[in-house]
Amino acid sequence: MSISFVHKLDFYTMFSTLSDSAQSALAETFGVVDVEVKWERPQDPSHGDAATPVALQCAKKAGKSPREIADRLVEVLSAESDIEKAEVAGPGYVNIWLTTDALIRTLGTVRSACTAKVKRENEAPVIIEYSQPNIAKPLGVHHILSTVIGQSLANVSRHLGYNTVTINHLGDWGTQFGKLAVALEKWGEKPVDVCTLDDLLELYVRFHKEVENDPTLEDAGREAFRKLEEGDPDLRKFWQSVVDITMQEMQTLYDRLHITFDYTQGESFYEDKMQPVINEGKEKGVFIEGEGGALIVEFSEESNMPPAIVVKADGATIYLTRDLATILYRVSTIKPQAISYVVDVAQSLHFKQLFATVEKLGWDLPRLEHVVFGRMSFADKSMSTRKGNILKLQDVLDEAHKRALIVINEHGEKIQTDDVDQLAEIMGQGAVVYGVLSQNRKMDMIFDWDKALSFDGNSAPYLQYTHARAKSIVEKAGGLEGIESIDSLSTKERLVLNTLLQFSGVLHDMQRSSMPHILANYLYELCRDYNSFYNEDPILKADEPARSFRVHLTNLTADVLKTGADILTISVPDRM
Numbered sequence: 001m002s003i004s005f006v007h008k009l010d011f012y013t014m015f016s017t018l019s020d021s022a023q024s025a026l027a028e029t030f031g032v033v034d035v036e037v038k039w040e041r042p043q044d045p046s047h048g049d050a051a052t053p054v055a056l057q058c059a060k061k062a063g064k065s066p067r068e069i070a071d072r073l074v075e076v077l078s079a080e081s082d083i084e085k086a087e088v089a090g091p092g093y094v095n096i097w098l099t100t101d102a103l104i105r106t107l108g109t110v111r112s113a114c115t116a117k118v119k120r121e122n123e124a125p126v127i128i129e130y131s132q133p134n135i136a137k138p139l140g141v142h143h144i145l146s147t148v149i150g151q152s153l154a155n156v157s158r159h160l161g162y163n164t165v166t167i168n169h170l171g172d173w174g175t176q177f178g179k180l181a182v183a184l185e186k187w188g189e190k191p192v193d194v195c196t197l198d199d200l201l202e203l204y205v206r207f208h209k210e211v212e213n214d215p216t217l218e219d220a221g222r223e224a225f226r227k228l229e230e231g232d233p234d235l236r237k238f239w240q241s242v243v244d245i246t247m248q249e250m251q252t253l254y255d256r257l258h259i260t261f262d263y264t265q266g267e268s269f270y271e272d273k274m275q276p277v278i279n280e281g282k283e284k285g286v287f288i289e290g291e292g293g294a295l296i297v298e299f300s301e302e303s304n305m306p307p308a309i310v311v312k313a314d315g316a317t318i319y320l321t322r323d324l325a326t327i328l329y330r331v332s333t334i335k336p337q338a339i340s341y342v343v344d345v346a347q348s349l350h351f352k353q354l355f356a357t358v359e360k361l362g363w364d365l366p367r368l369e370h371v372v373f374g375r376m377s378f379a380d381k382s383m384s385t386r387k388g389n390i391l392k393l394q395d396v397l398d399e400a401h402k403r404a405l406i407v408i409n410e411h412g413e414k415i416q417t418d419d420v421d422q423l424a425e426i427m428g429q430g431a432v433v434y435g436v437l438s439q440n441r442k443m444d445m446i447f448d449w450d451k452a453l454s455f456d457g458n459s460a461p462y463l464q465y466t467h468a469r470a471k472s473i474v475e476k477a478g479g480l481e482g483i484e485s486i487d488s489l490s491t492k493e494r495l496v497l498n499t500l501l502q503f504s505g506v507l508h509d510m511q512r513s514s515m516p517h518i519l520a521n522y523l524y525e526l527c528r529d530y531n532s533f534y535n536e537d538p539i540l541k542a543d544e545p546a547r548s549f550r551v552h553l554t555n556l557t558a559d560v561l562k563t564g565a566d567i568l569t570i571s572v573p574d575r576m
């Protein structure tokens with residue numbers, strides 16, 4: 001019989017069958033119902049392919065010792081045809097070993113996990129909003145966080161078939177435009193449409209310096225913005241130029257980072273959509289009069305939140321007002337089931353107030369989530385003390401490229417490529433992005449160049465190199481042969497197989513928890529396991545059927561690494 005790698009038996013279907021028989025045994029023998037039998041992968045592979053702590057969990061309910069329950073489960077599970085061996089371990093864990101046949105049959109699921117699922121058109125979309133830079137300033141290095149976390153979440157969501165809509169909610173409205181207009185008029189050396197982003201930044205910085213000695217500038221800025229809001233044609237033209245200049249420069253960076261959006265809708269887009277929301281809030285008594293005639297929202301005592309301003313005393317709307325209008329617009333046009341906002345943890349209060357306000361308004365709401373992330377700092381202090389107050393993302397990517405070139409040269413013959421410059425770009429971009437995505441986004445992150453560009457650590461080059469190695473083995477093998485049945489697996493084959501089988505679960509975990517580091521760390525683990533297999537078991541020099549089977553394992557490893565890297569916005573070369 002030859003084994004075909006088609007989707008025959010879903011790994012998870014198999015485990016749910018095993019869970020079902022364990023569950024009925026628990027009900028029949030011990031009268032325990034309503035327990036979920038969950039399977040984990042043991043840390044130590046010598047403890048089996050999967051383990052469940054369910055006996056420990058339901059011992060109290062059953063009034064029996066965990067050991068006694070585990071013994072019964074072992075008895076029941078041993079009778080399952082996919083299980084080779086089941087054992088009680090420790091105080092009451094049940095460890096199982098799958099049959100070689102069952103393990104190999106499930107490989108088809110790994111292949112299907114690499115193919116993007118068909119989009120579920122009939123399901124309400126999920127909106128993921130990310131990047132959201134403020135116009136008229138270059139992208140700073142901190143912008144990479146929202147940008148790549150958001151893009152990777154969008155990618156995994158699409159890969160799993162969710163109807164996914166991505167939005168770049170630009171900060172393209174607000175008094176800063178008035179200030180910039182004043183600065184240009186006073187100190188500008190050329191017309192706005194020939195300014196670069198750096199020129200604009202310089203003007204903006206100058207404004208803030210000069211305002212310390214001349215507070216009337218502040219009023220002039222506010223006045224200019226008011227005129228812009230009223231539609232002054234010159235100021236509108238000025239504003240449009242500033243937006244265009246910024247977007248052009250940002251697009252270059254987005255292209256370098258593989259970032260795309262379905263919609264780029266900035267705050268200015270909601271300019272004419274706020275009044276209905278303000279009226280509704282007033283009518284419903286949610287927006288009440290605050291100090292000096294401002295319009296505010298108050299929150300319950302338990303929520304521990306200060307009141308939020310919706311309209312300022314001078315009648316100006318603010319960030320929150322625009323976010324309220326944004327939700328209403330998205331709910332009525334896109335009808336999403338969820339909206340995720342990938343934004344700095346510093347804006348937690350804003351989002352809490354926003355979500356509480358829309359709830360008070362009684363709108364029919366999707367699930368709203370603030371996907372937070374911490375700060376990023378450089379282990380290398382020279383990166384944070386550059387001149388000016390902003391470390392530009394472009395400079396960081398250029399630096400990454402430069403450092404990657406050095407690393408490539410240092411490795412000499414070990415690295416093969418037809419295009420050194422392209423490889424340096426892929427490695428540099430990968431190193432920066434992976435350096436971000438491999439860390440738990442909820443914590444502050446430290447970025448370390450040496451770690452990020454290392455060839456044998458938890459890094460992009462390691463992943464890229466392992467992918468290229470696997471690809472070259474498949475190529476040298478001369479393609480994939482059908483394989484005869486395998487009687488037994490070597491320890492390392494089993495290790496790689498088991499790790500590959502986790503892939504689909506990992507993607508679902510990443511999507512559910514919005515945590516990209518789950519996937520990044522999994523890919524690292526797969527590289528490690530594959531490389532230890534490569535170092536121990538001969539592949540091309542092995543006898544059949546082991547040779548063909550190992551080439552298949554190698555090919556699947558390459559596919560999983562590529563699929564995972566793509567989701568993380570990282571390129572993996574076929575050769576390096």
Ligand code: ARG
Binds near residue numbers: 170326
């Ligand atoms: N532009 C804002 C900033 O840079 C972030 C926008 C976040 N999204 C939102 N819907 N409020 O601070």
